[in-house]
Amino acid sequence: MQSLFQSFTVIPLPWRAPFYAAAVLALLLAVGGMWARVRLWGLGRRGRRGPLSDAGLGHLIWLSLSKFFSADCLFARRVFARSRWRGWMVMAFVWGSLALIGAVILSAGFYAANRAMPAALDRWASTALDVAGTIILLGLLAALGRRYLFPPKRWISVSADGGLLILFALAVFSGLVMEGLRLAGPGWEAALRWPIGAALGAALNSLALPPEVWERLYLAMYFAHAGFGLSLLAYLPFSKLFHLVASQITTFAALTPPSGAQAAPQPPLLSRNIPRRERGRGSGPALSEVEGVRARDSQ
Amino acid sequence: MKTRLDISLADNLTPLQLIAFDACTRCNECLNWCPVLDVTGDESLTTPEKIRIYGDLIRSRHGLLSSVAGPPSVENGLLEKLKDALYTCTTCGRCGEVCEVGINTQQLWPAMREKLVELGVGPMGAQDQTGPLTAEHHNPYGRLHAERFAWLPPEIEVAERAEIGFYVGCSGAYVAQPMVIGAVRAFASVGAPFTLFDDEWCCGFPLFIIGDNEQVAEIVRHNVEGFVARGVKKLLVSCPCCTFMLRERWPEFYGAELPFEIVHTTQFIAEMIAAGKFKLTKSIPDRLTYHDPCYLSRGVRVIDEPRAVIAQIPNVDFVEMADCRELSKCCGAGGGLRRCNPGLSVDMARRLMADAEAVGADTLVIDCPACFERMHLALGGMVTDLKIVDLMELVSELF
Numbered sequence: 001m002q003s004l005f006q007s008f009t010v011i012p013l014p015w016r017a018p019f020y021a022a023a024v025l026a027l028l029l030a031v032g033g034m035w036a037r038v039r040l041w042g043l044g045r046r047g048r049r050g051p052l053s054d055a056g057l058g059h060l061i062w063l064s065l066s067k068f069f070s071a072d073c074l075f076a077r078r079v080f081a082r083s084r085w086r087g088w089m090v091m092a093f094v095w096g097s098l099a100l101i102g103a104v105i106l107s108a109g110f111y112a113a114n115r116a117m118p119a120a121l122d123r124w125a126s127t128a129l130d131v132a133g134t135i136i137l138l139g140l141l142a143a144l145g146r147r148y149l150f151p152p153k154r155w156i157s158v159s160a161d162g163g164l165l166i167l168f169a170l171a172v173f174s175g176l177v178m179e180g181l182r183l184a185g186p187g188w189e190a191a192l193r194w195p196i197g198a199a200l201g202a203a204l205n206s207l208a209l210p211p212e213v214w215e216r217l218y219l220a221m222y223f224a225h226a227g228f229g230l231s232l233l234a235y236l237p238f239s240k241l242f243h244l245v246a247s248q249i250t251t252f253a254a255l256t257p258p259s260g261a262q263a264a265p266q267p268p269l270l271s272r273n274i275p276r277r278e279r280g281r282g283s284g285p286a287l288s289e290v291e292g293v294r295a296r297d298s299q
Numbered sequence: 300m301k302t303r304l305d306i307s308l309a310d311n312l313t314p315l316q317l318i319a320f321d322a323c324t325r326c327n328e329c330l331n332w333c334p335v336l337d338v339t340g341d342e343s344l345t346t347p348e349k350i351r352i353y354g355d356l357i358r359s360r361h362g363l364l365s366s367v368a369g370p371p372s373v374e375n376g377l378l379e380k381l382k383d384a385l386y387t388c389t390t391c392g393r394c395g396e397v398c399e400v401g402i403n404t405q406q407l408w409p410a411m412r413e414k415l416v417e418l419g420v421g422p423m424g425a426q427d428q429t430g431p432l433t434a435e436h437h438n439p440y441g442r443l444h445a446e447r448f449a450w451l452p453p454e455i456e457v458a459e460r461a462e463i464g465f466y467v468g469c470s471g472a473y474v475a476q477p478m479v480i481g482a483v484r485a486f487a488s489v490g491a492p493f494t495l496f497d498d499e500w501c502c503g504f505p506l507f508i509i510g511d512n513e514q515v516a517e518i519v520r521h522n523v524e525g526f527v528a529r530g531v532k533k534l535l536v537s538c539p540c541c542t543f544m545l546r547e548r549w550p551e552f553y554g555a556e557l558p559f560e561i562v563h564t565t566q567f568i569a570e571m572i573a574a575g576k577f578k579l580t581k582s583i584p585d586r587l588t589y590h591d592p593c594y595l596s597r598g599v600r601v602i603d604e605p606r607a608v609i610a611q612i613p614n615v616d617f618v619e620m621a622d623c624r625e626l627s628k629c630c631g632a633g634g635g636l637r638r639c640n641p642g643l644s645v646d647m648a649r650r651l652m653a654d655a656e657a658v659g660a661d662t663l664v665i666d667c668p669a670c671f672e673r674m675h676l677a678l679g680g681m682v683t684d685l686k687i688v689d690l691m692e693l694v695s696e697l698f
Contacts, residue, residue, distance in 0.1 A: 254401025
């Protein structure tokens with residue numbers, strides 16, 4: 001059975017240089033793009049009343065990093081207050097991404113340091129990658145369904161947001177298919193370590209293709225997955241996904257009540273008497289009812 | 300036709316407000332709560348679009364390309380679209396209250412409007428009269444300044460100097476007199492001496508909210524100095540928009556913290572009730588419901604105090620509307636909408652009154668002169684038994 005590390009060595013030697021160059025380019029675009037947007041925050045007028053009015057760029061960047069791990073963000077409290085459906089969707093993205101990023105950083109770190117990873121850790125990291133990818137994919141399918149199949153009655157968006165969602169889904173989906181192709185040989189014995197990948201592998205095994213075909217398909221899917229992933233990374237700062245960097249700051253600032261206010265319930269959205277709505281129009285009657293039934297001018 | 304963006308689009312926004320343009324996830328939850336959308340059905344006028352368009356403009360104006368190639372030009376049609384979206388809005392802040400990433404839209408819209416005014420695009424329609432009228436008459440209604448205190452009941456004693464001052468506000472003085480009459484009667488019954496500033500000017504909110512801030516600093520200085528000269532330490536304000544303006548924006552235009560405390564009249568009466576100095580003795584047979592004004596609930600978070608006052612009415616029959624407290628619906632009067640789109644604002648007021656009827660209320664209690672004016676106007680076109688009463692007006696009849 002292959003180790004998690006082997007994914008670093010599957011690229012044929014002649015392709016490694018252009019591959020890593022593409023990866024560096026994507027990373028530069030991501031970091032440069034992020035900085036280009038973050039620097040705009042510093043153009044604001046300091047000293048105005050209101051939360052974080054005197055915060056410098058460094059403080060804001062620190063909040064962006066640290067408040068990602070606040071209860072509001074990790075448990076999507078403000079989202080759940082409005083919609084359970086979207087709340088679970090966000091939870092899938094947040095926890096799935098955290099597990100995925102954590103496992104990748106861990107394995108890359110060990111690989112860079114000593115080309116080896118403790119077996120138990122390798123096992124956990126492998127499972128985390130496998131399950132986290134599936135959780136994110138479920139979240140993405142829910143988001144795609146909400147967007148294209150069951151859009152809310154009130155809805156406004158731009159096509160780039162749909163493109164971003166599709167790109168994200170392709171990146172995750174290709175990763176899972178790649179796992180299936182990688183595990184097409186070992187079959188169910190890999191299930192303890194990569195349960196989803198092994199299930200896919202078992203399904204693919206029924207095609208009974210020769211081993212060299214699996215290998216070629218696996219390599220193709222590896223490049224597809226890397227391409228989608230790097231594209232997503234490079235596109236992040238230029239898309240609405242940039243809210244990943246910004247929204248935890250506004251969420252944190254929303255906990256500050258206006259000056260001179262009485263102690264606000266914390267969090268404000270969970271106070272009593274607040275109706276919960278999934279979606280749709282408000283509770284009031286339609287205008288036609290108001291005017292038609294009660295307006296004098298309609299009599 | 301194109302307009303060159305040769306002004307900064309960011310220098311009047313706080314860093315947090317600039318972050319808001321990057322934080323919006325376009326989840327569209329705000330659309331479910333927009334009272335303007337309830338009536339117009341036009342999604343292009345809603346929060347995600349305002350944020351998207353202005354965010355794009357900022358990135359285009361202040362991005363790296365702009366620093367190399369100079370300020371960009373944008374189609375006038377886009378600026379007109381942004382103007383429609385920004386001004387066809389009561390700035391009620393309900394979208395911000397439900398925002399899943401906590402964007403404070405109530406504070407954001409006026410700052411964006413200020414930039415549209417600077418670009419020569421805003422304000423909208425008859426809103427452009429607000430500035431000249433206020434400059435000439437010290438109120439946005441164009442009413443005679445000499446008549447600002449014409450409503451004052453002769454039996455009410457006003458001190459020359461006192462620690463408690465009362466800022467009447469233009470709407471209370473000219474279009475919702477029962478509210479301020481009720482307020483001064485309540486103050487008198489408490490036995491607390493209070494003073495008025497006989498040359499009181501508009502608080503500047505009607506100008507601030509449409510983005511036309513040219514006169515505001517002068518207005519603020521005049522009013523602050525007038526109340527300071529009368530020895531005021533605690534300034535009572537009955538209008539929610541004035542309360543918000545005085546608490547949140549006056550210190551900035553004044554350039555320092557205010558030398559007095561700002562307290563909404565309902566907060567003051569609630570304090571007096573808690574201290575045992577104010578008691579309501581008469582009952583009312585009606586079933587009451589209460590509308591939280593946008594700038595009182597979401598603006599300055601005075602939410603429990605009005606209910607505490609209503610609860611003092613003996614044997615009161617009170618019911619909450621479906622949309623209440625922080626999530627109350629807007630009556631349509633705010634944000635200068637009643638000036639640039641009066642029909643829309645009246646339609647919104649009718650919806651709110653229909654909500655009050657839906658819970659079986661006989662009387663809709665409000666706590667805002669703008670709501671008072673708008674709902675009485677809307678009442679004119681409806682067949683309904685619903686009564687609209689201001690809380691101070693109600694209170695002054697029950698002690």
